[in-house]
Amino acid sequence: MDRRRNIPASDGTRSSRRVASPDHRGAKDRVERVDPYGFERSEDFDFGSYEQLMSEYMVVLTRRSIKWSKLLKGKKKVDKNVKLKRYVRKGVPNEHRALVWMSASGAQEQLDRNAGYYQSVLGAQHDPKLVDSIRTDLNRTFPENVLFRKSSSTCLQKELYNVLVAYGQHNPTVGYCQGMNFIAGLLLIITRDEEKSFWLMEALLGRILPDYYSPSMLGLKTDQEVLGELVRERVPGVWGAMTEHGVMWSLVVSRWFICLFIDVLPVETVLRIWDCLFYEGSKILFRVALTIIHQHQSVMEDARSLPDVCQSFKHMTLGPFVEECHPFMQKIFTEPGSLSMATIAKLRATCRARILAEGS
Structure with missing residues (x-):
């Protein structure tokens, strides 16, 4: 993965990718x-x-x-x-990120109400298939990060394994699927605490993004369609290009949603997004996606084929626009315009019903 992260800023700055002279x-x-x-x-x-x-x-x-x-x-x-x-x-x-994320998401309240719960699910008998799936992905999690290398004195692989196994035990309907390892890994990088990372995962997967990682992934599929509806209303030129070339939203934005922009945007930009995600909820994902798409509207409208569209989406997440995280984050609260959770909820209901009808 190309992390493209440069500046360890808490409220953003310009980051350059030019070759050093x-x-x-x-x-x-x-x-x-x-x-x-x-x-x-x-x-x-x-x-x-x-x-x-x-x-x-x-x-x-x-x-x-x-x-x-x-x-x-x-x-x-x-x-x-x-x-x-x-x-x-x-x-x-x-x-201050761990404290703010824990408080804003309600994870701290859950931890306080359930003292000892994490250790109990961690110490329980675990499904061998769950364990095997998690172990398979441990070495694939941030291979370019020194904190996840077995040779590192501060290796977090054991903590990563514990968080994922405990969550799979806590939520057997979800268990484990690819993408969760990166989410848990980034939480551990920030919190350096297994129990806090577990409860933050529970906040994300259980409340902020329900059904994203269930076997049917209905929540994920729904939100991809919701994004399509928002683009149709607010960036109609892009929606027209997608329709003309028969591009499904799941083909081009599934990675954006399932990994919450990890492995898509620079890490400092991702952390800024997560600051707001834990505080304001899932509508932040739509604000980010709409801002990126709107910024590249003209390129999308010039696409002449399905490969052109896919290539455009690949390039959307590169360059100074997303690397300069502070102006980028300012953009996500202005460029898409008003976007309430009520609007999202209404679109979700419509899209979910359509998906279920098509699958029946």
């Missing part, structure tokens, strides 16, 4: 080869631009961190309010 070889030696999340930087990473940019941007990062520290004042929980929502949309500093 000879003049910057010294800078390359001074900057870490591994980013703050454990991902190795690509060979074409521009260390010179990175060093220059961070020297200017550290002031901004420090200011954001100070504001968050004053807001939290050492609290272990936070209550939702207008001010916190504004802060979340501007980005949560990495040192």
